[in-house]
Amino acid sequence: HLPVTAMGPGVRDWGRLLLTVTAVLTLPMRPPGSWGAQIIGGHEVTPHSRPYMASVKFQGQHNCGGFLLRARWVVSAAHCFSGRDPGTGLVVLGAHALHTVEATQQVFSISAVITHPDYQPTTHTSDICLLQLNSSATLGPAVGLLGLPRRGARPPRAGTRCKVAGWGSVSDFEELPPGLMEAEVRVLELDACNSSWKGQLSPAMLCTHSGDRRRRGFCSADSGGPLVCRNRAYGLVSFSGLWCGDPKTPDVYTQVSAFVTWIWDVIWRGQHGPQPRTTGGRQALSEPQQHRVHH
Ligand SMILES: *[C@@H]1O[C@H](CO)[C@@H](O)[C@H](O)[C@H]1NC(C)=O
Ligand SMILES: *[C@@H]1O[C@H](CO)[C@@H](O)[C@H](O)[C@H]1NC(C)=O
16 A cells, blocks of 8 residues: 555656556556546535635646635645745635636745654655745635634544545546535544554544545545544645545545644744744755745
């Protein structure tokens, strides 16, 4: 079982593409649908009914999701930014059909990416980052905030119904969905999920499955998007198996409740602490690990 991050097209996707091609050549044909690379088994949401949803774009292309936590802060997955220059990234808020011109859209550049200091690309541990936008979003009907779990909150119990949304592409060839898609999934017990993943999971993760025989979950380019349970972000899309929605490799999220203190600390420091030095070029500072954008 090979973990595949749910990131959009990019350098790291060549591995996935290669695996897909290899799999096509070596595996028996799968029923249509198991190929789909959008939110799997979901539906298009009412436009702007999830006003906290953010799209992270690189080179004009949707790459990852995220959610708006404060007017100037978006939460996303750390792997979305590994090996990328955040200076080339944009955050789009207030979108429904990303590829069309929408008056509700607000576009921001990214002033800072604060990656969790314990993030490990190989194991996907602590796959979370905070994006500081270049200015504050204007909140309104199409752009709004999503709350975190309370400090010290436990992750939702197994069986809890939650929703995952994203603009993940609708095919392995980077087609976009008609609008924001969403699927209802159920929290899966971490032990069971860990067994499916051959013991590769760490404690600050959260898994979901469809809870029935249908395939439902996330796929390419949904990374960083929130898993919403009881109107709060309890998960961030992190990785899944080669086949999206495959019950053998349940969807894995970053367990947001384990990072609440870190998130508020970063935001507090961003607002009240000394401004990080702006030096030429990007730098990986420690504690917190930061990639500053060269202005
Ligand atoms: C923020 O970035 C966006 C996108 O690059 C740009 O259009 C906007 O003017 C910037 N806002 C400020 C206040 O610099
Ligand atoms: C997953 O299983 C492995 C191997 O048994 C174990 O080392 C690891 O701690 C487990 N992870 C979780 C989150 O329980």
